[in-house]
Amino acid sequence: MAQASSGPGTLPSEEELAQAGLRLVVNGPVARITISRPEKRNAMTGRTWTTLARIGQNLHKEVRIVVITGEGDIFSAGIDLKMFTPEGVDGERSIVTGLVDGSTDDAELDTYITELQEGFLWLRRPDLVTIAAVRGHAIGAGFQLALSCDLRILADDAKFSMKEPALGLIPDLTGTKPLVDIVGVHRATEICLTTRQVEADEARELGLATLVVGADELDGAVDDAVAALLEIDPEAAAATKALLWQAPDNTLEEQAAAERVAQTGRLNALAKTMRPGS
Numbered sequence: 487m488a489q490a491s492s493g494p495g496t497l498p499s500e501e502e503l504a505q506a507g508l509r510l511v512v513n514g515p516v517a518r519i520t521i522s523r524p525e526k527r528n529a530m531t532g533r534t535w536t537t538l539a540r541i542g543q544n545l546h547k548e549v550r551i552v553v554i555t556g557e558g559d560i561f562s563a564g565i566d567l568k569m570f571t572p573e574g575v576d577g578e579r580s581i582v583t584g585l586v587d588g589s590t591d592d593a594e595l596d597t598y599i600t601e602l603q604e605g606f607l608w609l610r611r612p613d614l615v616t617i618a619a620v621r622g623h624a625i626g627a628g629f630q631l632a633l634s635c636d637l638r639i640l641a642d643d644a645k646f647s648m649k650e651p652a653l654g655l656i657p658d659l660t661g662t663k664p665l666v667d668i669v670g671v672h673r674a675t676e677i678c679l680t681t682r683q684v685e686a687d688e689a690r691e692l693g694l695a696t697l698v699v700g701a702d703e704l705d706g707a708v709d710d711a712v713a714a715l716l717e718i719d720p721e722a723a724a725a726t727k728a729l730l731w732q733a734p735d736n737t738l739e740e741q742a743a744a745e746r747v748a749q750t751g752r753l754n755a756l757a758k759t760m761r762p763g764s
């Protein structure tokens with residue numbers, strides 16, 4: 487059941503989710519989002535990403551784990567290529583029309599892309615652990631969505647590819663930083679500029695896959711990961727994720743200091759539970 491208005495705000499309605507090509511099921515601490523346009527190989531539109539952003543903004547604070555997957559045998563064919571045609575996707579603005587006729591300026595385009603990126607950025611929040619469960623292709627924006635998650639659990643038929651340069655574009659949906667962080671700038675350059683497929687076994691070798699399992703084991707592997715993650719105290723989990731995310735930009739001394747601050751918070755919280763009468 488999708489949540490109604492019990493969270494910080496109102497989650498998208500079933501109708502809004504369907505228009506965005508999404509399904510959402512929230513069960514206590516676990517939210518499961520499915521990209522659901524199988525007839526278009528789960529291609530995503532601007533509305534998919536603004537709706538994803540609304541989900542992130544309005545999830546109940548009880549939610550700790552978010553699982554994203556695709557309907558059927560594919561994660562996502564990436565952006566709906568109709569977005570780049572003058573007619574665009576039904577009910578949504580075309581990306582190109584305003585640029586061709588000069589009515590969209592660069593500042594407006596920047597604002598528009600910022601709105602789309604919000605659909606990806608919230609998946610890094612420290613109070614959540616996010617899991618991409620990937621079968622088949624994850625192309626372009628689909629690859630970037632998987633890269634936005636903390637864990638990527640892949641079926642052995644999963645294939646990542648960054649197709650944007652083949653369309654004369656760049657990957658702009660927040661995927662370039664995690665890609666470089668995981669595989670390094672040289673391998674990231676090769677993956678993006680050849681636009682080749684990275685299959686599951688190679689993804690595991692490169693660190694892009696947390697785990698690779700047989701296709702019929704994917705759901706079970708995700709359930710096992712969710713169960714393990716739920717064993718951890720939510721505040722310890724959030725503090726640990728926040729700490730780990732600082733590490734790449736910190737010196738050793740800065741990171742050691744951050745560990746002291748975080749652990750002081752944790753020890754004080756634990757001590758509070760041990761005080762008489764607590």
Ligand code: CAA
Nearest residue numbers: 525526527529563564565566567568625626627649650655
């Ligand atoms: N956008 C819109 N429709 C798409 C689509 C996409 N990205 N991908 C597939 N579809 C549609 C097809 O047009 C087709 O529709 P019809 O039945 O109405 O003709 C239907 O889905 C089935 O497609 P295929 O017959 O091609 O299915 P397949 O199983 O043989 O191949 C596929 C699947 C490998 C994903 C192939 O469809 C494909 O390569 N799709 C295009 C992928 C792509 O280039 N995506 C854009 C990447 S760039 C990006 O995402 C970000 C950015 O900002 C640019």
